[in-house]
Amino acid sequence: MTKPSFLRESVVPVLTVLAVLVAFWYVAALFMNHSMVVAEAQLKGLAFTPSETWLRSWALDKPLLPAPHQVIAELWRSTAGLSVTSKRSLVYHGWVTLSATLLGFLLGTLLGILLAIGIVHQKVMDKSLMPWIIASQTVPILAVAPMLIVVLNAIGISGLLPKALISTYLSFFPVAVGMVKGLRSPEAIHLDLMRTYNADDFQVFTKLRWPASVPFLFASLKVGIAISLIGAIVGELPTGAIAGLGARLLFGSYYGQTIQIWAALFAAAFLAGLLVLVVGWSERLVMHLMGARPERRAG
Amino acid sequence: MAAGQASGCVFTTGVPASMNVIDIEALSLTFETGDGPVQALSNIDLKIAKGDFVSFIGPSGCGKTTLLRVIADLEQPTGGSISVNGTTPELARLDRAYGYVFQAPALYPWRTIARNVALPLEIMSLTRAQQEERIARNLALVNLTGFEKKYPWQLSGGMQQRASIARALAVEPDLLLMDEPFGALDEIVRDHLNEQLLQLWAKTKKTVVFVTHSIPEAVYLSTKIVVMSPRPGRIHDIVESDLPRGPRPLDIRETPEFLKLAQRVRDGLRAGHSYDD
């Protein structure tokens, strides 16, 4: 793929969509904040020209919907503008959430894989566990999270682990479901081959089922890592945590600091994108090491 | 398994030279499918002695693969009896009594060609040195030296099939079950591998059961040709070859004896073939 066509085919469309979104956002901010500016004018007995009203509605301290440049300025101020150890630095809060995310993701992945292995090898587990696994995800996490955190706090577990466990609770599910499918994905002829060798279950697992499931694993991990981040943030909400992106969201809403909320939101989105990207890179690396045919990407 | 009468199988261990490696009596197999039962095999009687080279030939769908899979304990018959190495197919399989070449290459895509050949050797817990020796020797036999580090997708279909033959040979079984192993190969390579296989068979005194669609291939290789016919799959004729046993020159295919055998097989195929579809 040549550079100019990459520009034309990827960068330009993405930037176009971005420009449209930003324009739309400015318009939306104008409409939503307009009444606040008018109210302010009445309060102070001032009369703004239309263009003044416009500009002011994009520069309020606590707007209903902050304008893009306000959010970017806040993001810049609370990342590059502060030492990372500062309690107001988004990097610091991001790290707090990230560590819970990663721990929860790791535990969730392990749990999901172990459950899938059990389900694929034991009919009893398939019949008895699968309904529970599915049921676990129908319970709203917002209801489970406070209970879990309160209970864990009561038995002396606090800090990172309770948040991580909520990530685990969410992320084990896609991994378990994906891996059940992946471990069952070998073709009949590949399984027959193992049968002719009189291979035992462990050999069939290590030499066939596990390698065959790797693409399914990565598909699940991409969902799992994003959902882990959500779990960690949700875990920070009910306890009134003082650190983490969830805490920033919470405090922002307590004090009507909409700009801070949006900045934390963007930081979370950025983090999620980064994590999914990292999983995608490791997938490419692993598939390359497993000799997979390089994907030919269309246009 | 071995349903029906407890006939024949008085030996439980070892295979005396005189005994049949495969003994099939009145065997039938019906698949239960979504739209009713499909009788794939009906009333099969077949004895294969140690050292025989037996070919199954017959129109598509006549049950050649199914019969081979029954011998390999990959499919369970619904009637009659079968013994392999004087025991049940299951015990023979657990004993790793045979090597099987599938109709498709069935290589594992995440393993290189060398590692694919190594797969059964790993399962049999051979030492690394033994593995390397067998990999090199059998890949050389099918002319794939130099392709050890390639992945299956980097090889042509015919090369993949040759790799799967090398994998079956590397097990060094006394009994080789081969399902159209040379179907995907061009004539020249096919001739070459026919010759190689015959030499290997003569040298190692293996028993080979071989499925093919090619009359010349069946006659050139076999000591016994089983002509099958479809709906339901059954044995139409068993042609005993009077060509010399052991390595045969390729130009034996021009001799009158060869052509006479080929004609008999062809007649059998014609008679068993239904033209109404």
Ligand SMILES: Nc1ncnc2c1ncn2[C@@H]1O[C@H](COP(=O)(O)OP(=O)(O)OP(=O)(O)O)[C@@H](O)[C@H]1O
């Ligand atoms: N697993 C199965 N379930 C149901 N029917 C089957 C199954 N396997 C084979 N059959 C049927 O049994 C019959 C024999 O099939 P088989 O594969 O043994 O034919 P074949 O002689 O090997 O044909 P070919 O030369 O095309 O390979 C066919 O009618 C097929 O549809």
Ligand SMILES: [Mg+2]
């Ligand atoms: Mg077949």
